Amino acid sequence: MITFDFPGMLFVIILLPPLIFLRHFWKNRGGRLSFSFTIWNQEVFKPGIYFSKLILFLGSFFFWLGLLFLIIANAGPSLVTREKIYMTRGIDIMFVLDESPSMGAKDFLPVNRFESAKGVIKNFVQGRDHDPVGLVSFGKNAVLRIPPGLDYDNFLTQLGNLQLLDLGNGTAMGMGIALACLHLKESTAKEKIIILLTDGENNSGEIVPESAAQIAAAMGIKIYSIGLGSSGKVPLEFTDLETGKIYRGIYESAYNEDILKEISNITNGEFYQARSPGALDTIMSSLDSLERIEKRTKLNIKTRPIHRELILLGFILILSDFFLKKWIFREVL
Secondary structure, three states, X not given: OEEEOOXXXXXXXXXXXXXXHHHHHOOOXXXXXXXXXXXXOOOOOOOOOHHHHHHHHHHHHHHHHHHHHHHHHHOOEEEEEEEEEEOOOOOEEEEEEEOOXXXXXXXXXXXXXXXXXXXXXXXXXXXXXXXOEEEXXXXXXXXXXXXXXXXXXXXXXXXXXXXXXXXXXXXXXXXXXXXXXXXXXXXXXOOEEEEEXXXXXOOOOOOOHHHHHHHHHHOOEEEEEEEEOOOEEEEEEEEOOOXXXXXXXXXXXXXXXXXXXXXXXXXXXXXXXXXXXXXXXXXXXXXXXXXXXOOOEEEEEEEEEOHHHHHHHHXXXXXXXXXXXXXXXXXXX
8 A cells, every 4th residue: 555645746747648748749849840742743751760769659658657756756655564463362273184985975966075075174264364274184094284374375275185085995083183182282372173074983093082082172172073974875986096996886874973972072062963065064154153262463554655766766767768869869959
């Protein structure tokens, strides 16, 4: 944003159009010789050299642009920047996302459970303000994808690159929770939460979900667990990342609701059932509004005068016009 100390000076700009007209377009401005061609029987005069006309045009353009910059500089322009500074820390949020093959079930049309979960995470993160977010995903193994931080653009890029079966055929739910707790251990935030999105039952890893929940509770971390998918037979499709082969079939959908409830109860969190995309959107919206804290901020305003740069640029442009006409056209004045 640009502000002016003497904005009244800008009214001088309205004098430029008539001056340009008088200098370049008024017929009686002088500098030309007029004579009649009525008795001329020879060949007509040919147009001037286009390159010369271009140089003359550029010179005049530089002159008037330089004059415009000088007028603006006299108005005292300053570049004003506003920086929002947070006085309090936000909530630390870790997403724990299931990457097992069953997340390829297509009961969250038009996409599968996995892509639908990625979509709501994306919307959730885009709606946060100064809350560090991180991501752990799990299949047969669990991996930290993104440590808690405020680089939302990087988070969304890494989230978009996640693929099913990238971590093997399995569901290491307990390992995923424990890994998220590990990376929230050093956090100084007043509130720390884990949002678990899964459609399966723990069948891999050395740590069971209940033990991982005890670890989270001891660290003051709440776990909001979301069970994805409808029960019964649903179509399933996923791609083997090693061979590129696509597998399709019918999957008997079910997840261990009792374990998810227990995980949340141990940590004073909540358990949610998401049997459709609409239900999942509603759940994430409610979590978005539920897990917010009052943030104290201050607005830091910085002002930097820029009249010196405009004066320098204006003189350079005006001198460019002068030297173009002196060196190329050898004008006397």
